[in-house]
Amino acid sequence: MLTRAQLNEVSETMRRMFPDAHCELTHRNPFELVVAVALSAQATDALVNRVTPGLFEAFPTVEAMAAADVSEIESLIKRIGLYRNKAKNVKALSMQIVEQHGGIVPDDRASLEALPGVGRKTANVVLSVAFHEPAFAVDTHVERVSKRLGICRWKDNVRQVEDTLMKKFPREDWSQLHHQFIFFGRYHCKAQRPGCEECPLLHMCREGKKRMKSRQATDPS
Numbered sequence: 001m002l003t004r005a006q007l008n009e010v011s012e013t014m015r016r017m018f019p020d021a022h023c024e025l026t027h028r029n030p031f032e033l034v035v036a037v038a039l040s041a042q043a044t045d046a047l048v049n050r051v052t053p054g055l056f057e058a059f060p061t062v063e064a065m066a067a068a069d070v071s072e073i074e075s076l077i078k079r080i081g082l083y084r085n086k087a088k089n090v091k092a093l094s095m096q097i098v099e100q101h102g103g104i105v106p107d108d109r110a111s112l113e114a115l116p117g118v119g120r121k122t123a124n125v126v127l128s129v130a131f132h133e134p135a136f137a138v139d140t141h142v143e144r145v146s147k148r149l150g151i152c153r154w155k156d157n158v159r160q161v162e163d164t165l166m167k168k169f170p171r172e173d174w175s176q177l178h179h180q181f182i183f184f185g186r187y188h189c190k191a192q193r194p195g196c197e198e199c200p201l202l203h204m205c206r207e208g209k210k211r212m213k214s215r216q217a218t219d220p221s
Helices: 004-017 030-039 045-058 062-067 070-077 083-101 109-113 120-130 140-148 158-168 171-187 206-218
Strands: none
Touching (some): 004 171, 030 083, 030 120, 045 070, 070 083, 109 120, 120 158, 120 171, 140 158, 140 206, 158 171
C-alpha cells in the first residue's frame, strides 16, 4: 500500500495531467445523465454519445420516455450491447421517476439505487455530477488504475475499491479525482497498452515495473 506522501503524489500528478477531467457522457439534465450512465454499462462513452441524441430527440422528457414503447427505445439504442435489457430498464426507471418522484430525478442514494438498471456506480455518478455530492464512482478504469498503483489490493471487489479510495483521499477531492482517475486510465494507463515508458508514476507502480522489466528482458538492447 502507498504512503500518505505517495497518495498525495498520485492525486497531484493526476490533477496536473488532467486538470479539466469531467464526465464525458453528453447530457443536459439529471434525467439524461441517469439514462446515459445506465446505457454505458459495458459500452464506451463515445458509443453512448452517438446514440443518446436521437433517443432524447424522440423522447425529450421523462414523461415521454415513460410512455414510449420498449421497441421504440430498442430501435434507437440497438448499437449498444445488451440493448434489449437496457431499453426495458430505461422505460422502467422513467416510469418510476414519474410515478414515485413526480418526474424529478431523486437526489438521494437509496432512491437512485432503487431505480431499475441503476446500481451503486450509476448512483455515485449522478450524485456527483448532477447534484454535486462527494462520491467516488468506481468503473473499470478507476479499478484498474487503483490496483496497478497499489492503492488497493488485487483481490478487492468494486465496493472495497470504492471504500479504500474514499478512505485514502479527502472527501472534498472525491468527485474530481474520480474523473481524473478515469482520464488517467482511459487515455494513459490503458488496459492493453499502458504508457509505462513516459508515466510519471512508474516509480511507484507495481504493474508498470513488472511490464518494464519484462520488456527489458525480451529486448536487452
